[in-house]
Structures are given as C-alpha cells and as structure tokens.
Amino acid sequence: MKFHHFIPTEIFFGEKALDEDGEIVGILGKRAFIITGRSSSKNGSLNDVLNLLNRMKIEHDVSHDMEENPSFSLVVRITDKVKRFKPDFLIGIGGGSVLDSMKAVAVLSVNDIDPIDLYDQGRYSKALPMVAIPTTAGTGSEVTEYSVLTNDETRMKGGFKSNLIFPRYSFLDPRYTLTMSMELTIATGLDALSHSVESILSTRSSEMSEIFALRANELIFQNLPKVLKNPDDLECRSKMLFASMLAGMAIAQTGTTIIHALGYPLSTFKNLKHGLANSVLMIPTLRRIEKSHPNRVAKAITPMKDVDDFEIFLKDMLSNLNLRMNLKREEMEEWARIGSKAKHLKSTPGDFGYEEILNIYEEMMKEYGEGDKR
Numbered sequence: 179m180k181f182h183h184f185i186p187t188e189i190f191f192g193e194k195a196l197d198e199d200g201e202i203v204g205i206l207g208k209r210a211f212i213i214t215g216r217s218s219s220k221n222g223s224l225n226d227v228l229n230l231l232n233r234m235k236i237e238h239d240v241s242h243d244m245e246e247n248p249s250f251s252l253v254v255r256i257t258d259k260v261k262r263f264k265p266d267f268l269i270g271i272g273g274g275s276v277l278d279s280m281k282a283v284a285v286l287s288v289n290d291i292d293p294i295d296l297y298d299q300g301r302y303s304k305a306l307p308m309v310a311i312p313t314t315a316g317t318g319s320e321v322t323e324y325s326v327l328t329n330d331e332t333r334m335k336g337g338f339k340s341n342l343i344f345p346r347y348s349f350l351d352p353r354y355t356l357t358m359s360m361e362l363t364i365a366t367g368l369d370a371l372s373h374s375v376e377s378i379l380s381t382r383s384s385e386m387s388e389i390f391a392l393r394a395n396e397l398i399f400q401n402l403p404k405v406l407k408n409p410d411d412l413e414c415r416s417k418m419l420f421a422s423m424l425a426g427m428a429i430a431q432t433g434t435t436i437i438h439a440l441g442y443p444l445s446t447f448k449n450l451k452h453g454l455a456n457s458v459l460m461i462p463t464l465r466r467i468e469k470s471h472p473n474r475v476a477k478a479i480t481p482m483k484d485v486d487d488f489e490i491f492l493k494d495m496l497s498n499l500n501l502r503m504n505l506k507r508e509e510m511e512e513w514a515r516i517g518s519k520a521k522h523l524k525s526t527p528g529d530f531g532y533e534e535i536l537n538i539y540e541e542m543m544k545e546y547g548e549g550d551k552r
Contacts (some may be wrong), residue, residue: 224271238283242277277317281319285340307346318426324343374421502546
C-alpha cells in the first residue's frame with residue numbers, strides 16, 4: 179500500500195458551530211473581509227458571522243458581489259475591494275461559487291498577478307488566510323485546494339489548484355442548508371455524488387481516499403431522496419452536508435475525471451447548474467469506462483448493484499426538474515475537441531479520444547435533448 183494524503187483545514191461540524199468554536203478565527207487577525215451572496219442573509223449564516231466578529235471586536239467589510247459561475251472579472255472586482263480594506267483574513271459564506279471566488283481573491287490580493295496567472299503555481303507564493311462557511315451541501319470546496327473560474331474572453335471554465343488555497347478553518351452548520359430550493363438541493367447533492375464517484379474512478383485513488391468517497395456515496399444514496407420528501411429534516415440535511423465534505427476530502431487527494439471537464443461547457447453556455455451538468459454525463463461515461471475497467475466502476479457506484487441501478491437513481495432525482503437541453507451538433511463537436519485535450523484525462527481510466535467524447539454527448543442528448551440537434 180502506498181499513498182499521499184494532505185488536508186490542512188481544521189473542521190468544525192455541527193449545529194451552532196460558529197457560536198461554540200468561532201472565536202478561534204481571532205488567531206488570524208483583527209480585520210476580516212466577508213465574501214458572500216444574497217442567500218446568506220436569509221439562512222442566518224451572515225448574521226451569525228457578524229455577531230461573532232462584533233463580539234470579538236474584529237473590524238469587517240462585506241462584498242455581496244457574486245455569480246453562479248464566477249468569472250475573472252468578478253474576482254478582480256472583489257480583489258480591488260479587498261486591497262482597499264486591507265484585511266488580515268477572508269471569510270467566505272455560501273456555496274461553491276462563493277468559496278471558489280474567495281480562494282482566487284486570497285491569492286490575487288497579495289500577489290501582483292492577473293487571474294490567468296492563478297493556473298501557474300510558480301507565479302505566486304502566498305495567500306490570505308481563509309475561513310470557509312458552506313451554505314450548500316455539494317461542492318466540498320471548504321476542504322479542497324481547488325477553485326473553478328470562468329475566463330471572460332474564452333467563456334470556458336477551468337480549475338486551478340494550490341495548497342495555499344486550502345481554507346484555514348471551515349465551519350459546517352447544517353441549519354444553513356435548510357433554505358435551499360429543491361433544484362439547488364438536487365444539484366448540489368448530485369455534485370457531491372459526482373465527486374465521490376469520480377474520486378473512486380480516478381487513477382489517483384487510494385484506499386485512504388476511498389474511505390471518504392464510499393461513505394459519501396452511502397450517505398447520499400440514503401439521504402438525498404429523504405431530503406427531497408422532507409426539506410426541513412435537519413438530520414438528513416446534516417448527513418448530506420457531511421457527505422459533501424467527505425466527497426470534497428476525497429477529491430482533494432484524487433482530483434476529478436473527464437466527467438467534470440465535459441460538464442463545464444454545459445454550465446457555462448447552457449446555464450446548467452454544475453451538479454446537474456455532471457449528473458447527465460455520468461451514465462454514458464461510466465458505461466464507457468466499464469468496458470475496460472468493470473471492477474473500478476462497480477466500486478465507484480457502491481452500494482448500487484450496477485450501472486443500471488445507478489441510472490434509475492439519477493433519473494429519479496432528475497425527474498423532479500423536467501430537465502431538457504438544446505445542443506447543436508457543432509457545439510458538441512467543439513466541446514468534444516476541447517474535452518479530448520482536458521487535463522482530467524490523466525486521471526480517467528480508459529480511452530477518451532474525440533470520437534468517444536462526442537459519443538458521450540450524443541448519448542446524453544438522447545435522454546435530455548430537445549429541439550435542433552443538427
């Protein structure tokens with residue numbers, strides 16, 4: 179057995195985690211800049227953070243600027259505000275878009291570089307300390323070294339990684355996820371599932387990372403349907419948040435696979451939420467990998483008995499949304515060309531050239547397509 183495992187984030191999980199343990203952030207300094215969206219005012223998370231900072235006499239400022247797919251221009255705007263305020267640390271309150279933006283800003287604020295330079299780790303050597311407070315149960319960004327941004331010029335999404343952008347502290351309170359809509363609950367739940375499944379599929383997986391991913395699978399299969407039936411079930415919400423965190427801890431070690439790379443254009447150009455984009459691509463991709471690596475696929479979808487069983491679960495979840503897309507032939511061809519060069523291929527088992535990837539998009543459209551598919 180051989181593996182490498184690294185996660186420097188200190189985690190506080192449970193109801194009222196900020197009230198009970200939040201004062202530890204005082205170690206980071208006396209000035210905090212909060213990055214959040216509008217939903218944090220509704221779910222109570224922002225109020226809890228402000229109460230904590232006021233109680234500790236920590237000066238603070240807040241930016242509510244946010245996009246579902248954070249762009250280079252967005253993080254530059256927030257960075258300008260951060261530089262003017264000169265905080266000792268950042269606090270991100272929200273879903274993956276907020277936390278990914280915070281990570282980019284943490285680097286841009288203390289290095290004289292442009293957003294495109296984030297993808298070259300040799301261009302920077304420091305980042306502001308960060309506190310992550312997730313309000314969705316899906317991305318696991320509170321425990322990873324990844325951030326995904328959209329290039330304004332190319333309109334393509336791409337992730338950068340650095341050990342510098344692991345949050346210092348993460349506070350996970352399931353109460354903040356109670357206000358998620360049904361669509362967001364499904365999208366984020368399936369995002370977490372794609373992380374756990376892809377982590378096991380990854381050629382970089384280990385027995386250590388699989389411990390997190392397999393438990394995440396189990397929790398999601400058990401609790402996502404329950405949460406949809408009873409959105410106010412705090413115990414199930416807690417288990418979904420825990421699963422999301424575990425899946426994030428798994429991909430922090432293994433990265434994701436071609437499923438993520440192929441899903442990015444669906445989010446960027448078709449406004450499909452990230453977790454949904456991953457989910458509609460999972461079955462055709464799994465069937466492709468299964469041809470050469472059946473045992474790996476069988477483990478990745480545990481405790482489901484086979485891919486057919488897994489497909490039934492996904493369709494059941496997605497049936498709540500009446501999901502339909504309109505993709506033209508030339509779009510799929512272009513995305514297949516880009517996907518055939520994706521860095522995710524290095525960690526994806528099996529062969530995925532242009533034709534194989536185009537076929538995945540075609541199979542997806544048979545299930546979820548509508549309109550002109552020329």
